[in-house]
Amino acid sequence: MGEKWVLMKTAQTPTNIAVIKYWGKRDETLILPVNDSISVTLDPAHLCTTTTVAVSPAFQQDRMWLNGKEMSLSGGRYQNCLREIRKRAREVEDKERGIKIEKKDWEKLHLHIASYNNFPTAAGLASSAAGFACLVFALAKLMNVSEDESQLSAIARQGSGSACRSLFGGFVKWIMGKEDDGSDSLAVQLVDEKHWEDLFIIIAVVSSRQKETSSTSGMRESVETSSLLQHRAKEVVPKRTIQMEEAIQYRDFASFAKLACADSNQFHAVCLDTLPPIFYMNDTSHRQVLVYICWIISYVEKWNRSEGTPQVAYTFDAGPNAVLIARDRKAAAQLIQRLLFYFPPKSDTDLDSYLLGDKTILKDAG
Ligand code: DP6
Numbered sequence: 001m002g003e004k005w006v007l008m009k010t011a012q013t014p015t016n017i018a019v020i021k022y023w024g025k026r027d028e029t030l031i032l033p034v035n036d037s038i039s040v041t042l043d044p045a046h047l048c049t050t051t052t053v054a055v056s057p058a059f060q061q062d063r064m065w066l067n068g069k070e071m072s073l074s075g076g077r078y079q080n081c082l083r084e085i086r087k088r089a090r091e092v093e094d095k096e097r098g099i100k101i102e103k104k105d106w107e108k109l110h111l112h113i114a115s116y117n118n119f120p121t122a123a124g125l126a127s128s129a130a131g132f133a134c135l136v137f138a139l140a141k142l143m144n145v146s147e148d149e150s151q152l153s154a155i156a157r158q159g160s161g162s163a164c165r166s167l168f169g170g171f172v173k174w175i176m177g178k179e180d181d182g183s184d185s186l187a188v189q190l191v192d193e194k195h196w197e198d199l200f201i202i203i204a205v206v207s208s209r210q211k212e213t214s215s216t217s218g219m220r221e222s223v224e225t226s227s228l229l230q231h232r233a234k235e236v237v238p239k240r241t242i243q244m245e246e247a248i249q250y251r252d253f254a255s256f257a258k259l260a261c262a263d264s265n266q267f268h269a270v271c272l273d274t275l276p277p278i279f280y281m282n283d284t285s286h287r288q289v290l291v292y293i294c295w296i297i298s299y300v301e302k303w304n305r306s307e308g309t310p311q312v313a314y315t316f317d318a319g320p321n322a323v324l325i326a327r328d329r330k331a332a333a334q335l336i337q338r339l340l341f342y343f344p345p346k347s348d349t350d351l352d353s354y355l356l357g358d359k360t361i362l363k364d365a366g
Pocket of ligand 1: 031
């Protein structure tokens, strides 16, 4: 190996929105959940991470930059992902440039990683999901790893639980698994992005500020103190997951909306059942947020009832940003009209912006 070369790969990975939520771990290090979860992967145009990974004999140590700022790679989650990918690295050859990396060389070669989010980091928009999925996917390409997306998802999972679901497009299920070593806790694609093309996803970004309680510490506190979490994980989610899979399979929007809204509401009920209570839907820096969230929930509930058949589903993650899933273009247009009328962006409601999403597939950009 000469000293002058650099080998690079770039990947782009969208974030995902859970419609059956992951909340609670049974193993903190391996990131093993207490229940299955289901999500929809978004269009990379609005919510995605782009990561370039590079390897060169000239690099002295592993380094990473997030949105142009260098960050530490010393955290256990990064180290676990890097270790697991390195273990699976294979020979890489670029004949044109006369570069050959043998399997054993990967242990001593260092990596440089540059990652960009096209959306606010850590504002409840699942930035860690896109981030770790993209990192693992890009490294797997660079190192010629032969594992499929599901096997890679079990590595991304060790970076951030929700990341495992971003390895696929369309609707994705994270199977909680039974094994103690986490080998069967991985993501599978339920249907691809073409299966339910009518759906429109609108994200109302109330706040791009960093959230006060991270998902990681929030769910740890819920596991320790909430009895509702135990009931949810054992009694509710197993049945709800089967029903949600059916709703997705048959494109049954009425059942889909009912289940997604109920699951979001129960997840936030678990947060309130935590000691001390966590209230993710609020944002103390924005006076009008509660008004706006109550409006969204009651507007959607009323609208769905008055139409006889649901038009929109809502779901909230660990922050006040609302994710609204409309059954078709007409419902999406009507919803956006109402939202813009009542909550114009940058008005006194402090609504930052609206993002229009779509379902998509993972893109290999390099
Ligand atoms: C509310 O995946 O961010 O978005 O595994 O600790 O990194 P860690 O947590 P994270 O939690 C996401 C929680 C959620 C629900 C979901 O995406 O299923």
